Structures are given as C-alpha cells and as structure tokens.
Amino acid sequence: MRREAVVTGIGVVAPGAVGATAFWDMLTAGRTATRAVTLFDPAGFRSRIAAEVDFDPAAHGLDEEQIARMDRYVQFTAVALAEALADSGTPLEGFSPWRLGVSMGTAVGGTTLLEKEYVTMSRSGADWVVDPSSASPHLYRALTPSMLSGEVAELVGARGPVQTVSTGCTSGLDAVGYAAQAIEDDLADVVVTGAAESPISPIAMACFDAIKATSDSNDDPEHASRPFDRHRNGFVMGEGAAVLVLEEASAAKRRGADIRCRVAGFANHGNAFHMTGLRREGTEMARAITTALDRARRSAEDVDYVNAHGSGTVQNDRHETDAVKRALGAHARRVPMSSIKSMVGHSLGAIGSIELAACVLAMDTGVVPPTANLTTPDPECDLDHVPLTAREQRNDVVLSVGSGFGGFQSAVVLDRGV
Template identity: 40%
Template sequence: MTSALVTGIGAVTPVGLTAPESWRNLLAGKSGIAPIEAFDASELPVRIAGEVKGFTPTGVDSKAARRMSRFAQFCVAAAHEAAEDAGLELTDEERPRAAVALATGAGGVLNTFLETENYIAKGPARVSPFFVPLMAPNMGACQVGMQLGLRGPTLASTAACASGLYSYIEAKALIESGLADVVLAGGAEAALHPVSVAGLANMKALSRNNEDPEGASRPFDRDRDGFVFGEGASVFVVESEERARKRGARVYAEIAGGALSSDAYHITAPRDDGSGAAQAMSSALDAAGMGPEAIDCISAHGTGTPLNDVSETLAIRIAFGGHADSVAISATKSMVGHLLGGAGAVGAMASVLAIAEGCVPPTINLENPDPECDLDYVPNEARDMTVNAAMVNGFGFGGQNGSVIFKRYEG
C-alpha cells in the first residue's frame, strides 16, 4: 500500500500571511491576538480576536476574488503557496487524479451575515446573485480545484472545530485507494462578525480579557476563561509515495494514520471523563500501527476553556497511559486563537514542521499551572527536540473528535 506524503505547506494565520512567517512567529511565541479591527466591537462583551491582518487575495485576479468568500480566499492563497512550496506541476493527463480535501466549520457564513444586512437595508434587489455559492461550505475546496485545475474528487467535510483533521484522513484514503495521486488538503475559517462573536460570548465560550489581548488565550493555565475567536487556513500538498519519489520531491512528513469518534453527549461540552477524545487518540494509534511510546509530541486541541483543557488532559492520560508524562504537548491556540474549522490544519502545520525542523512551539501564557492539567505543555518557550512522530487533536461542537498522526518519512 502506498504512503501519503506531505510535500508542500501553505498557511494564512493571525501570526503570518505565509507558512514560513507563521512558523517563525509560533516558535517565537508571538501572539496574534489583538483588539478587533474588522468591525466596531465597542458594544460587544468580547472585543478581541485572532484576525488575519494585511491579507490580500493571491493566486486570483480581483474579479475572481470578489466572487469568493473570505474563507475561500484563504484556501486559495494557502493552496497556491503549498503548490509552489512543493514544486507541484501537473500535466493534463495528471489533473483527473489530483484531488481536493478542504474542510471548514462555518464556510461562507460571513456572507450570510453581510447579505442579510444588505437585504434589510437595501431590499432584495441588492442581494448578491453570488450569495448562495459564496455561502456554501464546499466553495473553499471548489475554488482551489478551479484555480489549480484539479479535476479529481473534491471533498469538503464540516465537523466544527475538528473539521481540518478530517481532510488528512480523507487525503490518505484517496491516495491509498488509488483514487488520487495528489491531494490538496487542509482547513480554513473566516467567520468573525458581531453576530458570531456575540453568540459565542453569550455561550460563555470566549475569553473576556479585553484589557490584555495577547494574554487572553491561555490553554491549560489555571486562570483561563475561554477561547479567543480566530481565522485563517493551512493547506498541504499530499502526494503518493510513488509520485513524490519519481519527481524527487522534498518530503516533510508522512500521514501515518488518523481516526474519528463522537461523544454523543452534548452540543458544546466534551465528556467530563475524556472518553470520546481518548477513543479518537487510541484509534489513531491503532490506525497508524503505533504504540503510545512512539509519539513525541501532541498538538493539543487546547482551547483554553475550563472544561476542554481538563477533559483533554484526562483523554491523553487514558490513551497514552504511563507515556502521557513524557509527551511534549503544544497548544498553538495560545498564539493564534481558535480557528474553528482551520484549527486542526494549523496544528497539523506546526506538527509537520516540528518533525522536519526539530522544534516544538510553546504554549504561551502558561504562568499558573492548573493542578487538573498536569502534563508537559511546553510552557512559554519553544523546545528543541527530535520529533519522529506527532499527533494532532481536534474536538468539535457536537462531540466530533479527530486525531491524526504524522511521522518522519523513512523512505
């Protein structure tokens, strides 16, 4: 059976408009959390977010960009960067075997808000004729396929905050089944709007530390009070081993395996005992044919909510047993916020680059350890270490859980 190899990386995040810039700033422990600039948030109880600032759509002309939602623009920009990074060139004969698997939590919901405002203020004649395709969650994946000429299967899973991880499981399956030789895989989100912020704030899910934005996202810290809303995307080029070797591609890592589970418990809260998340982690290890001791680091879901961080800690202890205390656990949400459907993709980028470069990003703002969160969370400083295998966790609203393992390619 062929292996699925990561050969290119692209990203648009609150700490960088490219993958290299994002990676440098993650290692430096730089926060991308700041007061909201996209709209007037003065009347909201939460006025901070992980915004992507200074972004200009790339890879498309201005007319095409106007017919894309912001999340789709992120997808296309990250996909173009990943393709360039991989040195990806496709012949016409290869395009039907080039696929897309790009996930999102909310898709073009931002356009739903904006066009509703148009309808109310200006009437039905002023609603964009492109509203429905702008809003549709499959359009990030479809736009990547159209812009890059990828004519194989196009998948667009949605699983709330676990969405991004589905794409890597799908990419591996497409390649192993022989349905594709190349897959552009990842996740994206752009849903920052007064209504979405208000809803999450009223749910008591968001940090209200408006006075200290950079210190607001504090996973596993005793003083955490919720997550910080973010936006962005990350995309990989995933190739079959045969294709990558034939063209002499640089390989960042191999997708070793992944698994999904459901809490079947609550629309927002995780199971208190962590059993659903532990099931995903244990099943991912089984799928990869690896034992817990093979994992060097975990990119945690690590939202910074009181319930999630304790539940994830318990889940890691269940899945990893005695090895749990030896695993380096990193929470990138401490720096970029919670990208919802893009969260797992950013965690995957950090994990793959940790394997490639031998350094694990820190969990910043971890200043007051929580006795119930008693593992090694790589506090405040990046750690130089050999990483042969890394797990990425994502646990979404509705109880959808995903864990994916990347490992060093030994071919």
C-alpha cells in the same frame, strides 16, 4: 503494497503571519497575535478580542474578479494554496485530472459574506423583507460550504474526488485525514487538502458570546488565550487557512519530491453525549488517538510531540488532558504537549489544518512550539505543556488532536516512515 499519503508542501495564512516561514518564526518566538477586534465594531459584545489576519488580497496576488467572487476565507485559501503548490513543486499538469482530488474543511463557511449581504439587503436590519435585487451575484457562494472545495478544484483543475468536510472544530483534521484515505484507497494520486475560516463577524462572535465560550479579557488581549492555565476564561476567536499537498508516496519518491512526512494514521469518533458538553474522562478522544496510532502502526511510546487542541476552556483542557493520559498511559507524562491556540487563537474549522502545518514544521526543524501565556498551570492539567518557551528536540512521530462541538473527537498521526 500498501499505498501511503505523504506531505510534500504546505501553505499558511494565519493571524500574525502570512506564509509558513513567518508563521513558524512567530510560533517559536512565542508571540501572540490576539488583539482587539478591528474587522467590525465590537461595542456591546461580551468578548471584543480576536486573532485577526492582516490581509490584503490584492497584495497577495488575487485579481479584481477573484476578490469580488471569493469570501474572505476563500481568499485565504487561494493564497495558502499558491504557497503550498510552490513549496511542493508538484507538476499538476503531469497528473491526470481524474487522479487529482480536493478535500477542504470549514465549520461556518461564508459567514462573513452572508452577514454583509444581509445587512445590505435589509438596510441594516430595518426591513423584515429583504430586497434580493441588491444582493451580490456571488451570494450563493456564501451559502454553501461546498464552494470552498469547488473553488480549489477549479484553481487546480481537479476532476477526481472533491469534498468539503464540515465537522465543526475538527474539520481541518478530518479533511486531511479523508484526503489521505483517498490516496490510500487508490481514488487519487494527489490531493490538495486543508481548511479555512473567517468567523470574526458579528453573528459568529455573538453565537459564542451567548454561551460564554470566548474570553472576555478585553483589557489584556495579548494574554487572553491561556490554554491549561488556572486563570483562563475561554477561547479567543481566530481566522486563517492552511493547505497541504498530499501525494502517493512511491510516486512522490519517483519524481524526487521533498517528502516532509507521512500522514500515517487518522481516526475520528463521536461522543453521542451533548452538543457542547464533554465527558470528563475523554474516552472518545482517547479512542481516536489509539485508533490513529494503530493505523499508523505506532505505539504510544513512539510519540515525540502532541499538538493539543488546547482551546483554553476549563472543560476542554481537562477533558483533553485526561484523554491523552488514557491513550498514552505512562508516556503521557514524558511527551511534550503544547497549544498554538495560545498565539493564533481558535479559528474553528481551520485550526486543525493550521495545527497540522505547525506539526510538519516541528518535524522539519526539530522544535516544539510553546504554550504562550501559561504562567500558572491548572493542577488538573498536569502534563508537560511546554510553557512560554519553545523547546528543541527531534520530532519523528507527532500526534495532533481536536475536539469539536457536536461531540467530534479526531486524531492525526504524522511520521517520517517513508
């Protein structure tokens, strides 16, 4: 009998909303969380806007030691993890720790803490040779992205397969896909998975300023993230985390779990083309979609909703539109496809898991979230991108796609097939 992975719990820390219910209310209302940067002084930057999380770690239950030890993105994860475990009702103490796994994604890891510590050790850059004696004892945790999964494993007592996935902006999709594969391959019975990021810092923002990938609509941050719109001019940086609890389907049924959906198919492909460029025809993303559908034993016509990568760059939006047309054929023009980045920005490695949480909620509620700010569609992005207003419909099979620098193209299929 084929082992299958199912979602039994989700937790979300997102711009504009902490908690899955508040997150979904915001998305379905079409509210945007993009604003002027407040986490540092952005004067002199080309892009001075972002989608920030209003977050007080102490108010969300973290103690002083955790706050001192954990970088901001790990704090997000701890809060999302607590919500996901409570939502799932998974009695972790009833599982062997050797059958409990962790698969977390992040693109840039501890950027926030690394920059803060460098500023301290170099006296704001005045000293070429830094003073290590002034460093935090937790600095090493910021250096290695593996610390994210290590922290989660410690929190849940996992001794099974533990991994950190860092594949750029597809990290959040890939982490969940690999978590499902660990269950399918009988390596674990429960896997805590998801992704987190806190890249709203001077060095990370400067990286995207340099290549002019981010929006410079600084005078109108609320409407700056405009996927598929003719007037878009780049993505808006975001931050946040989402955690999903995956369980082996038959065991979840036996314990009477509330099974939200099945992680039915996953695939990723590289384009071997360019670090930041994309082939217009979208062959590799299309291949990821068709492979994920094949693994889910679903056809293109089964897809009820496509959660788009929809970053709001001309190159990506047109590439993705063509890829979905190539993969879904005539059905591409019948299926709604929207981008929640229009509301919560692009949180790099975290966004794939945040989007999967939105997909689960779309299935739960029978609602497709809108693409906010889409007032003047790009004629070359001519699919049904659900402009401005959420739409009610039954969502039994949902496809989420992602595209990342380095040529990564990923797809995850969720369905009710349990």
